Amino acid sequence: MREDESNWFSKWEEQLPSPEDLMPLTQTLITPDLAIAFDIRSPHNLHSPSLQHHQQPPPISTPSSQPNSGEFDSPELGGGGAGDEPARTLKRPRLVWTPQLHKRFVDAVAHLGIKNAVPKTIMQLMSVDGLTRENVASHLQKYRLYLKRMQGLSSGSGNGSGGDPATDHLFASSPVPAHFLHQGRPNSDHYLPYVPVAALQQQHHHQQMAAAAVVAGHHHPQLQPRYGQIGHFGSPRNGQFEHPFLNRQSHSHSHSHSQQPIHRVGTPIHNSVPSSYVDDLESANGRKVLTLFPTGDD
DNA sequence: AATATAATAT
DNA sequence: AATATTATAT
Numbered sequence: 638m639r640e641d642e643s644n645w646f647s648k649w650e651e652q653l654p655s656p657e658d659l660m661p662l663t664q665t666l667i668t669p670d671l672a673i674a675f676d677i678r679s680p681h682n683l684h685s686p687s688l689q690h691h692q693q694p695p696p697i698s699t700p701s702s703q704p705n706s707g708e709f710d711s712p713e714l715g716g717g718g719a720g721d722e723p724a725r726t727l728k729r730p731r732l733v734w735t736p737q738l739h740k741r742f743v744d745a746v747a748h749l750g751i752k753n754a755v756p757k758t759i760m761q762l763m764s765v766d767g768l769t770r771e772n773v774a775s776h777l778q779k780y781r782l783y784l785k786r787m788q789g790l791s792s793g794s795g796n797g798s799g800g801d802p803a804t805d806h807l808f809a810s811s812p813v814p815a816h817f818l819h820q821g822r823p824n825s826d827h828y829l830p831y832v833p834v835a836a837l838q839q840q841h842h843h844q845q846m847a848a849a850a851v852v853a854g855h856h857h858p859q860l861q862p863r864y865g866q867i868g869h870f871g872s873p874r875n876g877q878f879e880h881p882f883l884n885r886q887s888h889s890h891s892h893s894h895s896q897q898p899i900h901r902v903g904t905p906i907h908n909s910v911p912s913s914y915v916d917d918l919e920s921a922n923g924r925k926v927l928t929l930f931p932t933g934d935d
Numbered sequence: 936a937a938t939a940t941a942a943t944a945t
Numbered sequence: 946a947a948t949a950t951t952a953t954a955t
Binding site: 732 | 936938
Binding site for chain 1: 947948949950951
């Protein structure tokens with residue numbers, strides 16, 4: 638069908654890092670529960686996925702309203718019997734799947750193959766700190782639906798909408814590997830090792846992209862969202878496909894492959910991933926939005 | 936709609 | 946028991 642697909646696909650395949658290369662990335666789990674519990678979102682450079690700080694309105698107790706004006710909600714212990722383990726009760730902020738994150742996701746799934754692509758494995762391959770299995774599972778569920786929908790569309794009668802509606806903005810932001818669409822090859826485990834077709838390479842020098850768009854709120858005049866250079870990323874506003882970024886993170890690491898979740902509280906975390914900085918904004922609803930802007934080739 | 940969480944199933 | 950998958954809730 639489309640030849641362009643073969644092109645980007647081969648390129649895309651080329652850049653697939655072997656699991657060993659991919660593994661030693663950043664499984665810097667600093668006990669997310671703890672971190673989040675204490676609101677220690679690493680003032681320095683904790684590279685974590687974008688999180689939306691959801692609300693935290695305790696529907697119970699504390700009639701004396703705590704107008705925690707400001708962005709800090711100190712875990713007030715008070716109240717007599719309480720004052721213990723906040724970590725157990727606190728909820729993690731909602732994960733925001735940025736195109737970058739999603740790309741990592743897709744890559745991971747691609748490398749594993751649809752068959753082995755299960756939440757845990759995907760999560761491990763992605764090596765994104767703070768990313769939980771449930772996060773991936775949830776996303777995977779939706780992604781599968783998306784794939785299914787696409788299959789149905791391509792196979793069925795002509796589709797009027799020549800592409801992906803804005804409904805799947807996220808998913809549309811990263812190319813869907815071919816084998817995803819036709820599922821079902823329970824026989825040979827090894828699917829296409831690589832495509833020997835070396836076509837031209839279209840490289841884009843993208844330096845940074847914004848990872849989240851935030852609604853300009855009219856609440857809480859305290860926080861002034863500072864839109865630096867927040868642009869649009871994978872919004873196929875005018876085009877169907879964003880260009881298939883071929884990128885990967887260069888993981889230069891030692892040979893130590895012990896990537897067990899070693900929680901070291903009090904130890905500076907080494908961030909081996911491309912630089913990234915965080916930006917917090919506020920949505921119209923008043924939800925705090927912690928957005929991480931990965932800058933690099935991701 | 937996007938993501939989380941609960942409910943099942945393997 | 947752990948994880949995957951599906952259903953449901955926010």
